[in-house]
Amino acid sequence: MGRPPCCDENGLKKGPWTPEEDEKLMSYIQKHGHASWRVLPELAGLNRCGKSCRLRWTNYLKPDIKRGNFSREEEQTILQLHSILGNKWSAIAKHLPGRTDNEIKNFWNTHLRKKLIKMGIDPMTHCPRTDFFQSLPQLIALANLRQIIERQPWDGHIEGLQTVAVQAAKLEYMQSLLHSAVSIVTSPTTTTTTSSLNTFTTELEQTNHLCPPQVPSSSVPELAVQVPHSQMPSTSFDQEIGKTNLFSNNIVNGNEWCSMEADNSSQKSLLVPENSIPPLIDMPVQNFCNTISTPNCDGGNSIPLPSWSEILLDEELMGEFA
DNA sequence: AACGCCTTCAACCGCCAAACG
DNA sequence: CCGTTTGGCGGTTGAAGGCGT
Numbered sequence: 439m440g441r442p443p444c445c446d447e448n449g450l451k452k453g454p455w456t457p458e459e460d461e462k463l464m465s466y467i468q469k470h471g472h473a474s475w476r477v478l479p480e481l482a483g484l485n486r487c488g489k490s491c492r493l494r495w496t497n498y499l500k501p502d503i504k505r506g507n508f509s510r511e512e513e514q515t516i517l518q519l520h521s522i523l524g525n526k527w528s529a530i531a532k533h534l535p536g537r538t539d540n541e542i543k544n545f546w547n548t549h550l551r552k553k554l555i556k557m558g559i560d561p562m563t564h565c566p567r568t569d570f571f572q573s574l575p576q577l578i579a580l581a582n583l584r585q586i587i588e589r590q591p592w593d594g595h596i597e598g599l600q601t602v603a604v605q606a607a608k609l610e611y612m613q614s615l616l617h618s619a620v621s622i623v624t625s626p627t628t629t630t631t632t633s634s635l636n637t638f639t640t641e642l643e644q645t646n647h648l649c650p651p652q653v654p655s656s657s658v659p660e661l662a663v664q665v666p667h668s669q670m671p672s673t674s675f676d677q678e679i680g681k682t683n684l685f686s687n688n689i690v691n692g693n694e695w696c697s698m699e700a701d702n703s704s705q706k707s708l709l710v711p712e713n714s715i716p717p718l719i720d721m722p723v724q725n726f727c728n729t730i731s732t733p734n735c736d737g738g739n740s741i742p743l744p745s746w747s748e749i750l751l752d753e754e755l756m757g758e759f760a
Numbered sequence: 761a762a763c764g765c766c767t768t769c770a771a772c773c774g775c776c777a778a779a780c781g
Numbered sequence: 782c783c784g785t786t787t788g789g790c791g792g793t794t795g796a797a798g799g800c801g802t
Contacts, residue, residue: 454770454796474789492788493771528790543791544769 451485455494457585459484463491464499497540504536508545516542521564 455463497503508516512534519530519716527539527546534542544692554561559663564664 452772455792465783489773489788490771525791539790540770548768619781660792 448488449485450479450487452490455498460494460499461485463494467495467499497538502536502539508537508549512537513550517564520546520550524562531621 462482462484466478470481472478472492475492478484478488479486479491482491485492516531519533523529525543527543531537531539531542554564558566560566578603633675
């Protein structure tokens with residue numbers, strides 16, 4: 439246990455602030471500043487602890503605080519920064535003038551997080567959720583059981599399961615793209631090169647040519663997932679991808695996510711059109727991320743990394759998680 | 761109108777690290 | 782160097798308001 443709550447001492451007031459208290463705090467800080475939060479309440483004539491005063495000031499009373507709904511641009515910024523920084527609310531807030539970390543945190547928890555979950559994206563990893571895959575064997579077992587019970591031919595069930603598996607493989611594939619991007623950005627060993635994003639994606643595609651992944655039989659028993667080319671997303675990144683919004687706003691094409699950006703036609707999708715298709719045949723079910731973000735299959739030569747900082751982030755941001 | 765459930769967000773709690781003596 | 786204080790941060794809570802029945 440840490441220190442006892444400071445507000446328990448001396449019967450200091452807790453709870454919502456009254457307009458009178460706000461006024462006292464405002465006028466004191468405007469006149470004298472806030473050199474020491476410890477002594478400020480006493481000097482300002484407030485029956486509050488310093489911590490409570492500081493919180494009230496930084497989260498509510500500070501003159502430069504912007505109130506009201508978050509704009510679409512702010513929403514995009516939060517999503518983008520969260521995909522990189524995680525729950526570093528104060529760091530995120532530094533990039534949103536007038537917004538407090540508390541406000542951003544609340545907005546995330548009440549809006550953005552739910553929106554991601556609704557779309558099947560893990561709000562912590564910003565990758566498609568893989569819960570489904572973990573339960574796939576059970577689903578198959580259930581289907582099998584049902585087949586036994588109903589004594590119906592297997593053909594239809596297998597087709598159905600394969601369709602489901604193809605969809606899941608797509609999700610996993612998109613996750614791998616995201617995951618590899620994030621791992622590159624956040625890796626402490628990342629070397630900043632001058633390689634273009636285009637070079638990177640070309641080699642990424644070559645990797646897939648050279649190293650068609652295999653289905654681990656243990657993870658999806660009796661189900662080699664044959665993925666039709668026409669149904670797979672491409673590994674190619676769009677050359678015109680903007681300096682912002684790589685991670686978050688264009689991940690899932692053609693659903694609610696895109697509707698968020700419906701009026702932003704200048705921003706291209708992370709996933710390129712279906713006429714650019716990687717030669718993936720057998721989709722690995724568990725280790726997409728490793729396949730793509732780790733060394734090439736010709737013996738450990740890493741894929742040349744693009745300068746993600748140039749693509750995604752300004753220098754200030756890079757400094758934050760360096 | 762009344763009730764219960766859900767959502768939002770201001771405020772609090774506990775922990776950590778830097779500053780200080 | 783060490784113990785204490787302080788400011789800051791992220792997680793959590795609970796009151797208030799909204800909404801459906």
